[in-house]
Amino acid sequence: MHVDIGNALSSVASPGVSRDSLERLDEQVATAHERIETGMANADHGYEALNLPERTDPDEIRAAVEPIADAEALLTIGIGGSSLGAATITNALESDTETVFLDNVDPAWVSNHLERLPLAETAINVVSRSGTTAETLANFLVVRVAFESAGVDWTERTIVTTGDSGPLRDLVERHGLPSLLVPDGVPGRFSALSAVGMVAAAVCGHDLEALLAGAAAERETLTGSLFDCPAYAYGATTYALDQRGAGVNAIMPYAESLETSAEWFAQLWAESLGKDDLGQTPVRALGVTDQHSQLQLYRAGPRDKLVTFVTTEESADRPIPTTDVEDLAYLGDATLGELLAAEFEATEASLAAAGRPNVRVELERVDEYELGGLLYGMEAACVLAGELYGVNTFEQPAVEWAKKATRGLLGGGDFEEAAAVAEKTELRVER
Amino acid sequence: MHVDIGNALSSVASPGVSRDSLERLDEQVATAHERIETGMANADHGYEALNLPERTDPDEIRAAVEPIADAEALLTIGIGGSSLGAATITNALESDTETVFLDNVDPAWVSNHLERLPLAETAINVVSRSGTTAETLANFLVVRVAFESAGVDWTERTIVTTGDSGPLRDLVERHGLPSLLVPDGVPGRFSALSAVGMVAAAVCGHDLEALLAGAAAERETLTGSLFDCPAYAYGATTYALDQRGAGVNAIMPYAESLETSAEWFAQLWAESLGKDDLGQTPVRALGVTDQHSQLQLYRAGPRDKLVTFVTTEESADRPIPTTDVEDLAYLGDATLGELLAAEFEATEASLAAAGRPNVRVELERVDEYELGGLLYGMEAACVLAGELYGVNTFEQPAVEWAKKATRGLLGGGDFEEAAAVAEKTELRVER
Numbered sequence: 042m043h044v045d046i047g048n049a050l051s052s053v054a055s056p057g058v059s060r061d062s063l064e065r066l067d068e069q070v071a072t073a074h075e076r077i078e079t080g081m082a083n084a085d086h087g088y089e090a091l092n093l094p095e096r097t098d099p100d101e102i103r104a105a106v107e108p109i110a111d112a113e114a115l116l117t118i119g120i121g122g123s124s125l126g127a128a129t130i131t132n133a134l135e136s137d138t139e140t141v142f143l144d145n146v147d148p149a150w151v152s153n154h155l156e157r158l159p160l161a162e163t164a165i166n167v168v169s170r171s172g173t174t175a176e177t178l179a180n181f182l183v184v185r186v187a188f189e190s191a192g193v194d195w196t197e198r199t200i201v202t203t204g205d206s207g208p209l210r211d212l213v214e215r216h217g218l219p220s221l222l223v224p225d226g227v228p229g230r231f232s233a234l235s236a237v238g239m240v241a242a243a244v245c246g247h248d249l250e251a252l253l254a255g256a257a258a259e260r261e262t263l264t265g266s267l268f269d270c271p272a273y274a275y276g277a278t279t280y281a282l283d284q285r286g287a288g289v290n291a292i293m294p295y296a297e298s299l300e301t302s303a304e305w306f307a308q309l310w311a312e313s314l315g316k317d318d319l320g321q322t323p324v325r326a327l328g329v330t331d332q333h334s335q336l337q338l339y340r341a342g343p344r345d346k347l348v349t350f351v352t353t354e355e356s357a358d359r360p361i362p363t364t365d366v367e368d369l370a371y372l373g374d375a376t377l378g379e380l381l382a383a384e385f386e387a388t389e390a391s392l393a394a395a396g397r398p399n400v401r402v403e404l405e406r407v408d409e410y411e412l413g414g415l416l417y418g419m420e421a422a423c424v425l426a427g428e429l430y431g432v433n434t435f436e437q438p439a440v441e442w443a444k445k446a447t448r449g450l451l452g453g454g455d456f457e458e459a460a461a462v463a464e465k466t467e468l469r470v471e472r
Numbered sequence: 473m474h475v476d477i478g479n480a481l482s483s484v485a486s487p488g489v490s491r492d493s494l495e496r497l498d499e500q501v502a503t504a505h506e507r508i509e510t511g512m513a514n515a516d517h518g519y520e521a522l523n524l525p526e527r528t529d530p531d532e533i534r535a536a537v538e539p540i541a542d543a544e545a546l547l548t549i550g551i552g553g554s555s556l557g558a559a560t561i562t563n564a565l566e567s568d569t570e571t572v573f574l575d576n577v578d579p580a581w582v583s584n585h586l587e588r589l590p591l592a593e594t595a596i597n598v599v600s601r602s603g604t605t606a607e608t609l610a611n612f613l614v615v616r617v618a619f620e621s622a623g624v625d626w627t628e629r630t631i632v633t634t635g636d637s638g639p640l641r642d643l644v645e646r647h648g649l650p651s652l653l654v655p656d657g658v659p660g661r662f663s664a665l666s667a668v669g670m671v672a673a674a675v676c677g678h679d680l681e682a683l684l685a686g687a688a689a690e691r692e693t694l695t696g697s698l699f700d701c702p703a704y705a706y707g708a709t710t711y712a713l714d715q716r717g718a719g720v721n722a723i724m725p726y727a728e729s730l731e732t733s734a735e736w737f738a739q740l741w742a743e744s745l746g747k748d749d750l751g752q753t754p755v756r757a758l759g760v761t762d763q764h765s766q767l768q769l770y771r772a773g774p775r776d777k778l779v780t781f782v783t784t785e786e787s788a789d790r791p792i793p794t795t796d797v798e799d800l801a802y803l804g805d806a807t808l809g810e811l812l813a814a815e816f817e818a819t820e821a822s823l824a825a826a827g828r829p830n831v832r833v834e835l836e837r838v839d840e841y842e843l844g845g846l847l848y849g850m851e852a853a854c855v856l857a858g859e860l861y862g863v864n865t866f867e868q869p870a871v872e873w874a875k876k877a878t879r880g881l882l883g884g885g886d887f888e889e890a891a892a893v894a895e896k897t898e899l900r901v902e903r
Contacts, residue, residue, distance in 0.1 A: 047897035121764025145761045146815070148790040148808040150728035176760060179803045179811055182793045208797045262903055274901040288776055289720065289753050297581035308765035315769025322720050322769060322777065324755050329607060330576045332874060333552025334739035338746025338753060341870035345719055346753070359579040362613045366639045371884030372610045377579040380610055380882065384577070387877035390893040394873060414903065439772035442825060443763060446818035451811065453802025462821040466478035470705040472693055472845065 042259065042411070042418045044271040045401040046278045048389065049347070054398035056285035056344060058278065063267065066429075070277050071265040073428035077421075078263075087435030089226030090420060093234040094257035094413075096224065099249035102236055105219045106243045109198055112164035114139040115244045116154070118184060119168035119237075120176045121312075122229020123202075125305040126238030127168075129416070130252070132301040133407050136245035143180045151183060160191045165199040166240050170223040172207030175447060202236050228435050230309050233416045248409040255413025263421060275400065276422030279347060280429045282398055283321045287347040290321040291339060294351035295328035295385045298407050302351065303327070306419055313423050313434045320430070321347075329384040336388060340395045348392055348399040351415070352385055355406040473690065473842070473849045475702040476832040477709045479820065480778070485829035487716035487775060489709065494698065497860075501708050502696040504859035508852075509694075518866030520657030521851060524665040525688035525844075527655065530680035533667055536650045537674045540595035540629055545570040546675045547589065549615060550599035550668075551607045552743075553660020554633075556736040557669030558599075560847070561683070563732040564838050567676035574611045582614060591622045596630040597671050601654040603638030606878060633667050659866050661740050664847045679840040686844025694852060706831065707853030710778060711860045713829055714752045718778040721752040722770060725782035726759035726816045729838050733782065734758070737850055744854050744865045751861070752778075760815040767819060771826045779823055779830040782846070783816055786837040 051057035058066075080088025089096075109115075115138055117127055124144040131140045141154055165184060169177045188195040201220040203209035213220040221236035223229075232238060234256050239249055259272060267273040279290055290310065292303045307323035314320035326335050328350070339348055356378060363373030372380070392399045402418075404411040427434030442458050449459025482488035489497075511519025520527075540546075546569055548558055555575040562571045572585055596615060600608045619626040632651040634640035644651040652667035654660075663669060665687050670680055690703060698704040710721055721741065723734045738754035745751035757766050759781070770779055787809055794804030803811070823830045833849075835842040858865030873889050880890025 043900060043902045045898055045900045047899040050897060050899060053897050120761060125765070144764075145728055145758070146808045146811050147726075147728040147787075148812070149788040151808060152788065152790055173799050175803060175811065176764075176815075178795075178800050179792045179806075179808060182795055182800075182803065183790060183808065186793045208799055211797070258903060268901060271901045271903055288774055295578075297576055297578040304765070311766045311769035311773070315766075315773035317772070318774055320769055320773040322753075322755065322773065324753065327576070330551060332871065333575075333607075334556070334735070335742045335746075336874065337868040337870045338742035338751055340873070341748070342742070342746035342751040342753065343719055343749055356578075357580040357583065359583055359614060361610045362617045364609075364613055366642070368604050368639055369609050369613075371879065371882050372606060372613065375610075375882050377577045377582060377610060377614065380577050380606065380878075381579070383878045383881040384607075384874070386893050387874040387881060387889070390877055390889070390896065391870075391874040393896065394889075394892055395870070437768040439768045439822075439826070440763065442771070443767065443815070443818040443822040446821055447811075447814045448802065450814040450818060451802050451806050458818070458821070458825075461825055462817050465821065465824065466481060466484050467476055468478040468481060469474060469476045470699060470702045471474045472689060472702055472849075 042271050042414050043403040044274045046274055048393045049278050049282060049398045049400050053393050054396050056282055056287050057398050058281040058285065062281065066277055066281055067267050069429060070267045070273055070425065073425055074263065074265045076428055077424055084226055086226045087228055087231065090228065090231035091260065091424065093227065094253045094260050094417065097235050097239065097253055099253065102221060102239050102243045102249060105221050106200055106240055108219055109164035109200060110244060112138060112244060113162035114141065114158050115164050115166055115241055116141050116143060116158065116184065117166040117168065117241055118143045118177050118180045120144045120174060121308060122232055123168035123177065123237060125308055126233025127241035129233060129301045129305040130238060130242045130247065130412055131245050133298045133412055134247055138245045140241060140245065146176045146179055151180060155184065155187045160188050160193045163198065164244060165195060167199065167209065168202045168237055169209055170204045170229065172203045172209030200240060202240055230312055231420050234413065251409035252413035255410035256417035259414045259417040259421065272418040272421035273425050275402065276425035277429065278400060279321060280426045282347045286345055287398060288321055289324055289346040290349060291324040291326050291346055292349045292351065293326040293328050293331060295381060296353055296356065296407060299351055300327055302415065309419060309423050312437045313427055314430060314432060316432050316439065319432055328388065329381060332384060332388055340392055340397060346397065349402060350385065350389060350399060351402045351404065353404045353406055473702050473845050474834040475705045476834065477705055479824045480709050480713060480829045480831050484824050486827050487713055487718050488829050489712040489716065493712065497708055497712055498698050500860060501698045501704055501856065504856055505694065505696045507859055508855055515657055517657045518659055518662065521659065521662035522691065522855065524658065525684045525691050525848065528666050528670065528684055530684065533652060533670050533674045533680060536652050537631055537671055539650055540631055541675060543569060543595035543675060544593035545572065545589050546595050546597055546672055547572050547574060547615065548597040548599065548672055549574045549608050549611045551575045551605060552739060553663055554599035554608065554668060556739055557664025558672035560664060560732045560736040561669060561673045561678065561843055562676050564729045564843055565678055569676045571672060571676065577607050577610055582611060586615065586618045591619055591624045594629065595675060596626060598630065598640065599633045599668055600640055601635045601660065603634045603640030631671060633671055661743055662851050665844065682840035683844035686841035687848035690845045690848040690852065703849040703852035704856050706833065707856035708860065709831060710752060711857045713778045717776055718829060719752055720755055720777040721780060722755040722757050722777055723780045723782065724757040724759050724762060726812060727784055727787065727838060730782055731758055733846065740850060740854050743868045744858055745861060745863060747863050747870065750863055759819065760812060763815065763819055771823055771828060777828065780833060781816065781820060781830060782833045782835065784835045784837055
């Protein structure tokens with residue numbers, strides 16, 4: 042990926058960062074880079090994620106998915122980091138294999154998917170490091186019974202990605218299921234470039250080597266200066282803008298195929314940096330659609346935002362037919378792609394003209410190589426930002442409370458958190 | 473809808489609002505309510521939207537869609553307020569009619585839809601008040617030619633919702649197309665309960681009278697006190713929390729069927745209130761999925777957020793099969809619906825336990841009546857909030873700049889905004 046931070050400069054925007062400030066910040070970047078390099082060299086928890094381009098073995102993944110490689114549909118059961126990386130890749134790229142991600146426990150929605158899918162032609166991709174994630178395991182139990190009811194042997198059609206112990210690992214051993222390991226030291230939201238994200242890509246026939254090569258090319262740019270490294274330029278700029286009041290980071294790809302990447306980014310950013318009362322709030326947006334929804338706020342609301350555009354230089358196109366309606370004639374000389382590009386440039390410029398900071402992340406096109414670069418680049422940006430904030434980027438302690446309370450409420454043990462639920466303060470206004 | 477603001481009180485959360493402050497704020501609510509009632513009585517621009525439960529004629533809508541009522545698929549071409557209301561309703565409710573919303577100009581995505589849809593069995597619902605919206609008209613031109621290429625007469629399968637003049641109105645007259653009026657005085661984001669939102673609902677066979685009755689029931693609660701009116705309770709509380717630092721409003725329905733309602737809410741909130749450097753930033757989230765993505769930030773990040781939960785009391789359910797895995801046995805005593813409910817209660821309580829403000833918006837179930845209430849209630853909440861902020865709720869001037877620039881870039885006229893695009897400040901970091 043390439044990154045253009047020109048519209049985040051204080052000469053353009055407020056909040057904005059001056060070139061002098063960026064030079065000073067670059068000294069902190071150099072120090073942070075040393076810590077990152079050391080963490081990578083030692084395979085320390087979290088930093089190990091940045092080694093995935095060399096660690097992940099595409100042949101191993103392809104061999105594991107071989108028994109289900111002819112599936113018409115792939116049902117991935119996972120949530121959060123066990124789902125969003127895979128969804129980002131497979132939703133971005135064309136494939137004959139339909140992909141469905143069961144990342145929620147809404148009963149009607151789960152039932153609709155199971156009724157609609159051709160189960161005899163569907164493969165199951167279940168992903169949970171611990172093997173105990175409540176939503177994932179509940180859905181897996183439901184899916185297994187649905188397959189059995191349809192007379193389909195789920196043990197013939199399931200691949201498991203999990204840790205080296207736990208209920209899913211036990212299941213693998215009992216049924217001899219194909220399986221892969223969630224790599225040690227790689228938190229879920231940083232695992233898109235491991236088996237966690239790449240099993241689905243492999244089943245869909247995507248080029249795993251190109252995904253890793255794109256990531257490796259980004260890895261090569263990790264040097265001690267934000268001026269030489271797109272990932273660090275992005276991470277340092279977002280950090281500097283947050284320091285100056287841009288507590289919101291709206292990520293706005295200008296491609297429907299990249300819509301899921303904004304969800305993936307939102308988890309990466311929120312769960313990694315949202316701690317110790319710090320962290321930017323990610324907002325998922327989509328160009329051009331959200332120009333007609335969010336742009337008013339971005340341009341004229343509080344000066345608390347950075348807008349991150351993600352653009353592609355090349356894409357498929359389609360001409361707009363000519364029309365004899367005078368007021369619309371200008372459209373007929375263009376293509377949809379030209380309209381999309383003009384809308385992006387206009388929106389970017391409209392924010393700059395209003396002094397609102399924005400950053401452009403450029404991909405050459407949407408393919409495996411560029412996606413690998415985007416995933417790796419944003420992860421590296423996030424790790425750098427975490428170093429600059431001084432937070433523990435790779436933990437997510439604040440989600441434990443609700444997990445315990447959920448378990449307690451369902452009778453899965455004695456947890457004081459569950460008792461607290463009953464003490465809710467009410468001030469209810471009824472219709 | 474019912475609203476519970478107990479977890480927004482200062483006794484629970486920081487930022488939070490004290491009961492005394494709410495009492496004082498209620499005096500402002502009373503004054504604002506008088507302005508709202510006057511605006512409604514005079515059918516003033518914007519306020520007229522709150523009269524839609526009485527103004528909209530379901531028979532007229534059903535009569536207009538009659539020629540296309542048997543379509544297998546409905547392709548709605550519109551963007552922003554011309555799309556999100558309809559999508560909120562039809563994505564929430566089950567129907568045999570497939571709905572597709574062309575609300576973007578991404579060429580590959582548009583082409584994929586047109587290749588996939590059975591055009592001979594597809595109806596077109598084109599919506600633009602001015603009849604000149606670039607994205608909508610470009611897509612409509614593309615769609616018409618695709619129908620022609622497939623040998624399907626689009627004039628037999630198209631319904632138009634537009635203003636009383638403009639290119640789409642001319643087209644209606646030239647081809648004798650069925651058409652409906654975008655009502656005067658009703659901005660797009662407030663038009664879900666007019667023909668703009670209800671044509672798609674009618675084609676899908678949903679109960680239009682129930683949608684309007686649910687809205688009318690909410691309208692009955694519009695009195696001069698936030699303590700008697702769920703909509704005002706919500707609008708006043710969000711305003712008070714924003715004043716106290718909660719500049720972000722994360723809306724998090726706990727139902728997949730309500731996911732689009734969060735997008736609709738985000739436009740309503742952003743475009744209505746995001747002006748004069750004011751306005752809360754809406755963030756779309758989804759329970760339970762985003763517990764594994766955003767909850768860490770919401771619970772432990774900056775104290776700049778309100779989380780708005782939208783819950784339903786009744787829904788379809790599905791048992792979780794029992795398992796002999798000890799660590800998972802508790803799941804087998806429950807249903808997916810119970811798991812979903814426990815996760816919601818746990819998440820709500822986990823935010824309260826961390827002193828993070830949150831509000832619960834309760835629907836009894838997802839049906840036409842309750843959806844009508846949600847749409848109307850949130851619109852009324854937004855109008856009240858606009859009065860309290862003192863902004864011009866019903867305009868969106870900041871989006872004009874980019875529209876002019878886009879048009880200029882495509883050769884549709886001479887606009888200084890287009891010239892500004894070329895002057896972009898660059899600071900590019902390449903891979």
